[in-house]
Amino acid sequence: MTEAVSRRSAMRLLALVGLGAGGCVATVPPGAELRTRATPAQAPEPASAARVDSLLERLTLDEKTALLHGARDPASLGQAGYAPGVPRLGIPALRVADGPAGVRVARPATALPAPVLLASAFDPELAREYGRVLGREGRALGQDVLLAPMAHLIRTPYAGRNSETFAEDPRLTADLVAAMVRGIQDEGLIATAGHFALGDQEHGRDTVDVIATEQTLHETALRGFEAAVAAGAGAVLGARNKVNGLYACESKPLLDDVLRGSWGFEGWVMSDWGATHGTVAAIGAGLDMEMPAGTHFGGPLREAVRAGSVPEGALDLAVRRILSTMDRFGLLADPPAARPAREAAAGARTARKVAAAGAVLLRNEHGTLPLTGAAARSIAVIGPTGQVPATGAGGRAHVVPDGAAAPLTAIRQRAGNGSTVRYALGEDLYGRALPAALLTPPAGLDDRAVDAGRDWTYEGAFRLAADDEWTLLVHYTGQRPAVRLDGEELFPVRQGPAEAFAGGLLGTAPDGMSVRRRTLPLKAGVHRLAVTARGGAGGQRFRLRHTTRAGRAADLAEAVRTAKAARSVVLFAYEDAAEGTDRTTLALPGGQAALIEAVAAANPRTTVVLNTPSSTTMPWLAKTGAVLQMYYPGQEGAGATADILFGDVDPGGRLTQTFPADERATPLAGDRLRYPGVGGRREYGEGVHVGHRWYDAQRVAPLFPFGHGLSYTTWHYEKLTVRPGAAQGEPDGLRVEFTVRNTGRRKGTEVAQVYVGPSPELELDQPVRALAGYRRLTLAPGQSQRVVVDVDARTLSSWDPARHAWVLGSGRREVSAGRSSRELPLRSKAVVGSR
Numbered sequence: 001m002t003e004a005v006s007r008r009s010a011m012r013l014l015a016l017v018g019l020g021a022g023g024c025v026a027t028v029p030p031g032a033e034l035r036t037r038a039t040p041a042q043a044p045e046p047a048s049a050a051r052v053d054s055l056l057e058r059l060t061l062d063e064k065t066a067l068l069h070g071a072r073d074p075a076s077l078g079q080a081g082y083a084p085g086v087p088r089l090g091i092p093a094l095r096v097a098d099g100p101a102g103v104r105v106a107r108p109a110t111a112l113p114a115p116v117l118l119a120s121a122f123d124p125e126l127a128r129e130y131g132r133v134l135g136r137e138g139r140a141l142g143q144d145v146l147l148a149p150m151a152h153l154i155r156t157p158y159a160g161r162n163s164e165t166f167a168e169d170p171r172l173t174a175d176l177v178a179a180m181v182r183g184i185q186d187e188g189l190i191a192t193a194g195h196f197a198l199g200d201q202e203h204g205r206d207t208v209d210v211i212a213t214e215q216t217l218h219e220t221a222l223r224g225f226e227a228a229v230a231a232g233a234g235a236v237l238g239a240r241n242k243v244n245g246l247y248a249c250e251s252k253p254l255l256d257d258v259l260r261g262s263w264g265f266e267g268w269v270m271s272d273w274g275a276t277h278g279t280v281a282a283i284g285a286g287l288d289m290e291m292p293a294g295t296h297f298g299g300p301l302r303e304a305v306r307a308g309s310v311p312e313g314a315l316d317l318a319v320r321r322i323l324s325t326m327d328r329f330g331l332l333a334d335p336p337a338a339r340p341a342r343e344a345a346a347g348a349r350t351a352r353k354v355a356a357a358g359a360v361l362l363r364n365e366h367g368t369l370p371l372t373g374a375a376a377r378s379i380a381v382i383g384p385t386g387q388v389p390a391t392g393a394g395g396r397a398h399v400v401p402d403g404a405a406a407p408l409t410a411i412r413q414r415a416g417n418g419s420t421v422r423y424a425l426g427e428d429l430y431g432r433a434l435p436a437a438l439l440t441p442p443a444g445l446d447d448r449a450v451d452a453g454r455d456w457t458y459e460g461a462f463r464l465a466a467d468d469e470w471t472l473l474v475h476y477t478g479q480r481p482a483v484r485l486d487g488e489e490l491f492p493v494r495q496g497p498a499e500a501f502a503g504g505l506l507g508t509a510p511d512g513m514s515v516r517r518r519t520l521p522l523k524a525g526v527h528r529l530a531v532t533a534r535g536g537a538g539g540q541r542f543r544l545r546h547t548t549r550a551g552r553a554a555d556l557a558e559a560v561r562t563a564k565a566a567r568s569v570v571l572f573a574y575e576d577a578a579e580g581t582d583r584t585t586l587a588l589p590g591g592q593a594a595l596i597e598a599v600a601a602a603n604p605r606t607t608v609v610l611n612t613p614s615s616t617t618m619p620w621l622a623k624t625g626a627v628l629q630m631y632y633p634g635q636e637g638a639g640a641t642a643d644i645l646f647g648d649v650d651p652g653g654r655l656t657q658t659f660p661a662d663e664r665a666t667p668l669a670g671d672r673l674r675y676p677g678v679g680g681r682r683e684y685g686e687g688v689h690v691g692h693r694w695y696d697a698q699r700v701a702p703l704f705p706f707g708h709g710l711s712y713t714t715w716h717y718e719k720l721t722v723r724p725g726a727a728q729g730e731p732d733g734l735r736v737e738f739t740v741r742n743t744g745r746r747k748g749t750e751v752a753q754v755y756v757g758p759s760p761e762l763e764l765d766q767p768v769r770a771l772a773g774y775r776r777l778t779l780a781p782g783q784s785q786r787v788v789v790d791v792d793a794r795t796l797s798s799w800d801p802a803r804h805a806w807v808l809g810s811g812r813r814e815v816s817a818g819r820s821s822r823e824l825p826l827r828s829k830a831v832v833g834s835r
Contacts, residue, residue, distance in 0.1 A: 048324070048327045048328070049324070051327060051332065052320055052323045052324050052327060055089055055091065055323055055332075056316055056319060056320060056323070058089055059086065059089065059319065061302055061305060061306075061312075061315075062302065063086045063089075064315055064316070064319050065294070065297060065298060065301050065302050065305075065315070066084055066086070066294075066298075067083065067084075067085070067086065067091070067289075067319055067322055067323075068288060068289050068290065068294075068297045068301065068315075068318055068319065068322070069083070069289060069290040069291070069293060069294035069295075069296075069297040069298050069301075070082055070083055070096075070289075070290065070291040070292040070293050070294070071083065071084050071293065071294065072293075073093075073095070076106075077095060077105050077106055077107070077141065077142045077143070078104075078105040078106025078107070079095045079096060079097040079098075079104070079105050079142075079143055080096055080097055080098045080104070080147060080273075080292075080396065081095075081096035081145075081273070081291050081292050082094070082095055082096065083096070083289065090332065090334055091323070091326075091332065092144075092326075092331055092332075092336065094144045094145055094326070094331075095142060095143045095144050095145070096143070096144070096145040096146075096147065096192075096270075096291070097138055097141070097143040097145070097146055097147065098147050098148075098396040098397070099134055099138065099146040099147055099148040100114075100115055100147070100148045100149065100150055100164040100165075100396070100397050101113065101114050101115060101163075101164065101392050101393070101397050101399060101632070101634065102134070102137070102392070102399030102401075102634075103134060103137045103138045103141050103143060103146065103399070104396060104397075104398065104399050105141050105142070105143065107141060107400075108400050108401055108402045109137050109141060109342075109347075109399050109400070109401070110133055110137055110344065110347030110348060110350075110351055110399070110401065110402075110634075110635065111351070111391050111392055111399040111400070111401035111404065111634045111635040112130060112133060112134070112347075112350070112351050112354065112399075112634045112635075113351060113354045113355045113358060113631065113632065113633045113634040113637065114163040114164065114392060114393060114397070114613070114631050114632040114633075114634070115149065115150065115163070115164055115165055115166055115176075115180075116154070116162060116163045116164075116165065116166060116167075116613070116614070116631050116656065116657075117163075117354065117355065117358040117359075117630070117631040117632065117633060117634075117653070118130050118166075118176070118354050118358055119166035119167050119172065119173075119176050119358070119656045120357075120358035120359075120360050120629075120631075120653035120654055120655065120656055120709070121354065121357040121358040121652065121653055121776065122172070122654055122656075122751045122774050122776050123357065123776050124175045124176060124178070124179035125179070126353070126354060126357060127175075127176045127179035127180045127183065128179040128180065128182055128183035128186070129183060129350055129353075129354075130180060130183060130350065130354055131149075131179065131180040131181065131182065131183020131184040131185075131186070131191075132183040132184070132186050132187055133183075133346070133347045133350045133351075134146060134148060134180075134183070134184050134187075134189070135183060135184040135185065135186060135187025135188065135189040135191075136187040136189075136340055136342070136343065136347075137342055137347060138184070138187075138189040139187055139188055139189050139339050139340055140339055140340050140341060140342035140343075141342065142339070143189065144189070144190060144326075144329075144331060145189070145190040145192055145234075145235060146184055146189050146190065146191055146192060147192050147194060147237060147396075148180065148184065148191060148192065149165075149166075149176075149177050149180040149181065149184075149191065149193060149224075149228070150164045150165040150166075150193075150194055150195070151165070151173065151177045151193040151194065151196075151224030151225050151227070151228050152165060152194075152195060152197070152198065152199060152200040152221060152224060153165070153167065153168055153169075153170065153173055153200060153220060153221060153224070153690060153691070154166070154167060154168040154200075154614065154656070154657045154691070155168065155200045155201070155221075155667075155668075155675075155684075155690060155691075156200070156201055156582075156666075156667075156668050156675045157583075157586055157614050157615040157657070157660065157666060158201070158203075158582045158583045158584075158586070158614075158675065158676075159200055159201045159202065159582055159583075159614070160201075160202040160577050160578060160579060160580065160581050160582045160583065160613075161202065161393070161395075161397070161577070161579055162577070162613050162614035162657070163392075163393050163397070163577055163613035163614065163631060163632055164393065164397050165200075166224075166656060167656035167657060167691075168656065168657045168658065168690055168691025168692065168706065169656065169690075169691055169692065169706065169771050170219065170220050170221075170223035170224070170690070171223070171770070171771045171772070171773075171795065172656060172771060172774075173223060173224040173227075174223045174224050174226065174227035175227070177193065177224040177225075177227045177228050177231070178227040178228065178230060178231040179231075181193065181227075181228050181231040181232065181233045182231050182232070185232065185233075185234065185329075187340070188329055188330065188337065189329075190234035190235055190267075190325065190329055191228070191233050191234060191235070192233070192234070192235040192236065192237050192270070193224070193225055193228035193229075193233050193235075193236050193237065194236070194237030194238075194239070194272065195237055195238070195239035195240070195248075195272055196225050196236050196237060196238055196239055196248060196254065196259070196269070197217070197221055197222060197225065197239055197243055197248060197254055198210040198212065198221050198239060198241060198243050198248070198684075199239030199240060199241055199248070199272070200221075201582055201675065201676065201682075202579065202580055202581055202582045203581075203582045203675075203676040203677070204241075204676060204677055204680065204682075205239075205240050205241055206240045206241070206274070206275075207241070207242075207680055208241050208242065208677050208680055208681070208682050209241070209242035209243075209244075209245060209680055209681050209682070210241055210242065210243050210244075210682045210683075210684070211244055211681060211682065211683045211684065212243070212244065212683075212684035213684070213687065213801065214799065214801040214804070215687070215688060215764065215765065215798070215799045215800070215801050216684050216687050216688055218799035218806075219688045219798065219799050220684075220688060220690045221684070222258065225259070226263055229259070229263045229264070229265045230263070233265075233267060234267045234268075234325045234328070234329065235267050235268050235269070235270060235325065236259065236265065236267065236268075236269045236270075237269075237270055237271075237272055238255070238269055238270065238271045238272060238275055238287060239272060239275065240272050240274070240275040246285075247275070247277050247282075248275070249269075249271045249272075249275050249276055249277070249282055249285070249287045250277060250278060250281040250282050250285045250287070251285055252284070252285040252286065254285075255269055255285050255286030255287065256285065256286045259286070260286060266321070266324070266325075267321065267325045268288040268289060268318070268321040268322045268325055269286060269287050269288050269289070270287075270288065270289035270290070270291050271287060271289065271290050271291050272291070273291050273292050274292075275291075276290040276291075276295065276296045276297065277296070278296060279296045279297065279300045279301050279304050279310070280304055280309050280310055282296060282297075283297070283301065283310055283314055283315070283318060284310070284314065287318075288318040288321050288322060289318070289322065301315070344402055348402075348635065348636055351634045351635055351636040352636035352639055352640050352643075354634070355630070355633040355634055355636055355637050355639075355640030355641075356640040356643050356644060356649045356652075357652055357653065357749075358631070358652075358653040359628060359629070359630055359633075359640065359641070359644045359649075359651045359652070359653045360628070360629040360651065360653035360654060360655055360708075360709045361626070361627075361628055361629075361644070361651035361653075361709060361710040361711070361712075362627040362628070362629055362655075362659075362704055362708070362709070362710070363621065363624065363625075363626055363627040363710070364625070364626045364710050365624075365625050365626065366604075366605075366625060368568075368605050368606075368607055368625030368626040369607055369625075369626045369628070369644075369645060369647070369712070370644075370645065370646055370647025370712055371415075371568055371645050371646050371647070372646070372647060374567055375567055375568045375605065376415055376419060376568070376646060377415070377418060377419045377420065377567065378419065378420050378565075378566045378567035378568065379411065379415060379419065379420070379421045379422070379566055379567070379568050379569070379570060380421075380422050380423075380424065380562045380563050380565065380566035380568070380569045380570070380603070381407070381408045381411055381421060381422070381423045381424075381569075381570050381571075381572070382423070382424045382425075382426045382559045382562060382563065382569060382570070382571045382572070382595075382599055383425075383426045383427065383571050383572035383573060383574070383592075383595075384425060384426065384427055384428070384429045384572070384574065385407070385505065385572040385573070385574040385611050386406065386407050386408045386423065386570070386571075386572040387406050387407075387408050387423065387425070388406065388429070388505070388510050389404045389405065389406050389407060389635075389637060389638055390505050390572075390574050390576075390611035390632060390633075390637075391404050391632060391633070391634055391635055391637060392504070392632045392634060393504055393576075393577045393578055393579075393613060393632055394502065394503035394504025394505075394507055394508075394576060394577065394578030394579070395502075395503060395504070395578035395579030395580060396579050397578070397579070398503050398504060398578075401634075401635035402635070403635065404634075404635040404636075404637070404638070405638040405639065406638055407570075407572060407609070407637070407638040407641050407642070408421070408423055409638065410638035410639050410641065410642040411570065411641075411642050411645065413642070414642040414643075414645075414646050414648075415646075420566075422562050422565065422566060423562070424555075424558045424559040424561075424562035424563075425555050425558070425559070426555055426556070426558075426559040426571070426595050426599075427552070427555060427590055427591055427592065427595060428547050428551065428552070428555055429505070429506060430473065430475070430509055430510070430515065430545065431471065431472075431473040431517075431545030431546050431547050432545055432546065432547065432551065433445070433446035433543070433545055434446070434462075434544055434545065434546055438462045439460045439461070439462050439529070440460050440461050440462065440463075441460050443458050443460060445458065445531065445542075445543070445544040446543050446544070446545065447541065447543055448533065448541065448542055448543070449539065449540070449541050450533045450534070450535040450539060450540040450541070450542075451535050451539050452535045452536065452537055452538055452539040453535055453536075453537070454534075454535040455532065455533070455534050455535065456531075456532070456533045456535075457530070457531065457532045457533075458529070458530065458531045459528075459529075459530045460528075460529055460530075461526050461527060461528050461529060462526070462527055462529060463525065463526050463527075464522055464523070464524050464525065464527065465524060466524050467521070467522065467523055467524050468521075468522050468548055468549050468550075469519065469520070469521050469522070469548070469549050470519070470520065470522050470546050470547065470548055471517055471518065471519040471546060471547045472485070472490055472517065472518050472519075472520075472544070472545075472546050473515060473516070473517045473518075473543075473544070473545045473546065473547075474490075474491055474515070474516050474517075474542060474543070474544055474545075475509045475513040475514070475515050475542060475543040475545065476513060476514055476533075476540065476541065476542040476543075477513055477514070477538075477540055477541045477542070478534075478535070478536050478538055478539065478540040478541075479534050479536050479540060480493065480514070480516065481531055481532060481533040481534075481540070481542045481544075482530075482531070482532040482533075483529075483530075483531050483544065484528075484529070484530040484531075485520075485527060485528070485529055486527055486528050487528070490518045491516040491518065502514075502516075502578060502580070503578060504576045504577070504578050505574060505576045506576040507576070507578070513541070513542075513543070531544060552591060556591070556594070556595060556598055559595060559598070559599055560598050560599060560602045563599045563602040563603040563606065564602045564603060566603065567605065568603075568605045568606075568607070569599055569600075569603045569605060569606040569607065570606075570607050570609060570645060571595070571596060571599055571600075571606055571607065571608050571609070572608075572609045572611060573588055573592050573596065573608055573609065573610050573611070573612070574588075574589075574592075574610075574611045574612065575588060575589055575611075575612040575613060575616070576589070577612075577613035577614075582676070583613075583614070585663070586614075586615060586616055586617045586660070586663050587616070587617050587619075587663075588612070588616060593619065593620055596608055596620045596623075596624065597620050597623060600620065600623040600624050600625075601623060604623070604624075604625055605625045606623075606624050606625050606626075607624070607625055607626040607627070607628060607645065608620075608624050608626070608627045608628070609628045609630055609641060609645075610627065610628065610629045610630060610631075611630055611631065611632060611633070611637075612629075612631065613631065613632065614657065615657055615658065615659040615660060615703075616659065617659075617660065617661075617662065617663060617703070618659075618703060621703070628641070628644060628645070628651070629653070629655075630644075647712055647746075650711055650712050650713065650746065650747065650748040650749045650778075651709065651710065651711060651712070651749075652709075652711070652748075652749030652750075652751070652776065652778075653709050654707050654708060654709035654751045654753075654820070655704055655705070655706055655707060655708045655709060655820075656706070657691060657706065658691055658692050658695055658702045658704070658705055658706045658821075659702055659703040659704040659708075660702055660703060661701060661702055661703040665700050665702075667686045667689070667690070667691070667694035667695075668686075671685060673685060674686065687765055688765055688766065688767060688798075689765075689767060691706060692705060692706035692707075692769075692821045693767040693768065693769070693770065695821075696767065696768040696769055696821070697767070697768050702822075705820045705821045705822035705823075706771075706820065706821040707751070707753050707771075707819065707820035707821045707822075707823075708819075708820040708822070708823075709751070709819075709820075711744075711748045711749065711750065712744070712746050712748060713742055713743070713744030713745065713746040713747070713748035713781065714742075714743045714744040715740060715741065715742060715743065715744075715748075715750050715819065716740070716741045716743045717738055717739070717740055717741075717752070717817060717818055717819075717825050717826050718738065718739050718741070718826070719737075719738055719739045720736070720737070720738040720815075720817055720826035720827070720828050721736075721737045721738070721828070722734055722735070722736050722737075722815045722828045722829075722830040723735050723830070724830065724831065724832070726790035726791055726792050726793075730790075730792050730793050732793040732796065732808055732810075732832065732833050733790060733791055733792045733793050733795075733796065734756075734790075734791040734796070734815065734830055734832065735788065735789075735790055735791075736754050736772075736773070736788070736789045736790075736791060736815055736817065737786060737787065737788050737789075738752070738786075738787055738817050738826055739784050739785070739786050739787070740752050740777065740779070740784065740785055740787055741779075741782075741783070741784035742779040742780065742781055742782060742783050742784070743782075744781060745781050746781060747778065747779070747780050747781065748778070748779065749776065749777070749778045750776070750777055750778075750779070750819070751774055751775070751776050751819075752774060752775045752777065752787050752789075752817065752818075752819075753771065753773075753774045753817065753818060753819065753820065753821070753824075754771075754772045754773045754774065754789045754791065754815065754816070754817050755769040755770060755771055755772055755815070755816045755817075755821065755824065756769070756770055756772045756791060756795070756796065756813055756814070756815055756816075757769060757813050757814035757815075757816075758809065758813070759796075759798070759809025759810060759811050759813055759832065760811045760812060760813075761809070761810050761811040762798055762800075762807065762809045762810075762811075764798045764799075764800060764807075766798055766809070769816065769821060770795070771821075772789070772791045772795050772796075772815075773789035773790070773791055773795070774789070775787050775789060787817075789817075791815075793808055794806065796808060796809050796813070796832050797809060808832065808833050809832060809833075810831075810832050810833030811831065811832060811833070812829050812830070812831050812832075813829070813830060813831075813832050814827060814828070814829055815827070815828050815829070815830055816828075
């Protein structure tokens with residue numbers, strides 16, 4: 001089958017990349033799993049279309065515009081957004097919840113592992129099961145629309161929301177996005193793919209103009225969104241940034257030509273919060289709903305229609321898209337479908353299953369893991385996140401679970417009564433009380449309560465005998481206390497997303513109080529301290545705490561002593577991440593590198609468990625026995641981590657992003673135009689060579705390659721055959737077959753990966769190797785399995801900007817199979833397009 005790209009779409013695609021007119025129209029070879037034009041699931045029935053027509057005829061102008069923007073929810077459930085319905089016509093309100101890793105409302109919900117951990121399982125069926133948990137819980141918790149999945153790529157390791165998305169690879173991202181969309185919508189909740197498009201970093205996200213060529217867009221950044229549309233996603237979330245000179249929510253080339261024209265999307269497009277910048281341009285480009293309020297799509301839209309600058313037909317089209325999608329999901333039914341009960345136990349089971357399936361064992365020397373025999377009978381657990389679970393990211397990804405055990409508790413339970421498990425803090429995240437006697441006049445500032453409507457003030461001083469470095473922390477409820485040291489406000493309220501979305505591990509104390517911290521050098525002598533707390537309407541509690549250089553040294557010394565006294569060490573390392581800010585370094589924060597170095601020197605049987613959002617540099621790696629990447633493992637992460645540590649489950653996760661050996665050796669290093677941008681402009685200068693493709697093209701050795709992950713058993717690959725013709729009658733595809741054998745003594749899980757090389761007959765930029773398929777398999781000792789991977793024509797095609805279409809990469813191409821993008825023992829050649 002082929003499909004012609006219309007002249008109109010071609011012209012708009014030219015506008016998208018700033019090219020002149022001209023060029024011929026070409027045919028597009030579609031892939032089996034990812035069609036060029038989607039056929040949305042559950043297309044409207046004639047009766048449904050008539051129902052929407054009838055509603056449109058009866059809606060007033062005010063009612064139509066009310067459907068096209070968010071508003072304050074008079075009975076809010078704590079969700080992200082609300083769009084009022086029209087009760088007189090039986091059109092219900094829409095409640096919109098954040099949901100990349102769980103449904104974020106005012107009530108507890110299942111805190112699932114971060115999507116990046118889910119992705120590490122390389123298992124679309126598991127992604128669909130994950131989506132079903134989100135879908136059922138969203139419906140049970142009173143929601144209609146979920147802001148998930150996040151469909152853009154992990155392009156920069158610094159991006160603050162990398163844990164909320166899937167992978168650096170376009171193919172893997174597309175597979176998992178499609179599966180999650182189907183899972184969410186299996187349960188009747190509307191999935192929303194975001195952020196369309198190129199909204200893959202927090203730095204300058206509201207204003208930056210992202211420049212990408214037509215080929216780059218179609219082969220990399222848009223693949224996940226195309227997959228979401230093919231899977232029948234009900235909604236798409238427009239990004240905040242500009243794309244090739246236009247705000248994403250005002251981009252006709254993106255919204256009309258690509259999303260609706262090429263892909264056939266029939267759902268609705270809502271703006272990200274605050275991402276609508278105008279009225280006429282936005283609705284004319286194809287934006288349907290403004291969030292979170294009606295700044296542009298409220299009164300200004302009504303006036304624009306009355307004045308004739310916006311045709312009422314454009315307004316009706318936006319309303320129709322929303323109503324048709326609502327009807328497709330049964331939201332216009334009379335009576336509406338009953339909401340299901342929440343199944344917390346089932347959600348917890350899936351959360352643990354996903355956390356264990358996606359765990360990536362990065363390093364394992366001298367049999368450090370699994371913990372068995374003597375190694376399991378004497379264990380030191382070190383690190384703050386051994387005691388306070390790092391379940392998820394902050395900001396919109398933060399979910400309050402029913403409960404979450406500490407890893408220390410899970411390890412003690414699994415080790416059993418015959419074992420000794422000691423604990424050392426290693427690093428103090430939340431501080432110790434300021435001694436009352438240190439202050440003049442003396443005052444207890446560790447747990448102060450301020451009554452509603454009252455103010456409380458302290459003014460005093462303290463003396464230091466020598467220079468020191470302090471971290472001052474304030475824990476509080478309600479309004480943040482004002483804390484001044486030597487006249488400087490230590491914790492000012494700063495406008496912007498970093499302030500709005502602060503939280504997570506560092507921003508929230510174990511008892512739920514908000515936390516802010518400030519590290520600064522202090523000279524010997526007297527320092528003036530002033531604290532003002534305002535009770536507000538609900539009163540306030542606060543604690544002022546600190547850490548010192550001597551305290552940090554004592555914590556480190558205790559960790560070393562505890563490590564020396566144990567046979568095995570499990571050291572938990574962390575990094576906090578949240579919406580609103582990007583990382584400033586790929587190194588672990590605080591004194592963790594020094595802690596790992598000291599503990600591993602004291603006990604080489606040290607396993608480092610990483611609760612981090614993205615790739616991390618590891619100058620301490622060679623001194624450790626093992627490194628286990630658990631990302632943010634959700635509410636059941638403690639049990640899943642213990643499952644892996646003790647060998648109850650084989651670590652079956654594989655990296656979905658390359659870990660660089662050095663911050664100076666990444667696809668974006670040394671080019672500020674690529675990241676974070678210069679003068680409000682950011683360029684996708686790497687083109688189609690995103691992630692592992694760049695490392696291959698530049699021949700740069702990573703710390704850990706894409707697809708890497710160790711097992712507790714050993715694997716052998718053999719007998720590769722490649723022949724033309726894939727499944728589903730695709731003569732231009734390839735069928736790849738090979739045998740994988742478990743050659744070890746334990747049952748294990750492997751992710752077999754297939755890559756294809758470039759076409760010699762295409763004069764287009766192509767990756768050195770592109771992921772073409774994969775299979776997750778579990779085998780007993782000595783067992784083997786014949787693996788079959790069908791590579792479809794779409795995977796073997798490139799986007800030709802001269803033709804504005806996919807073109808088959810024919811000719812003799814290399815096919816490789818193995819355990820990662822850099823461990824490919826099987827290689828063969830096959831001719832594509834020979835029939």
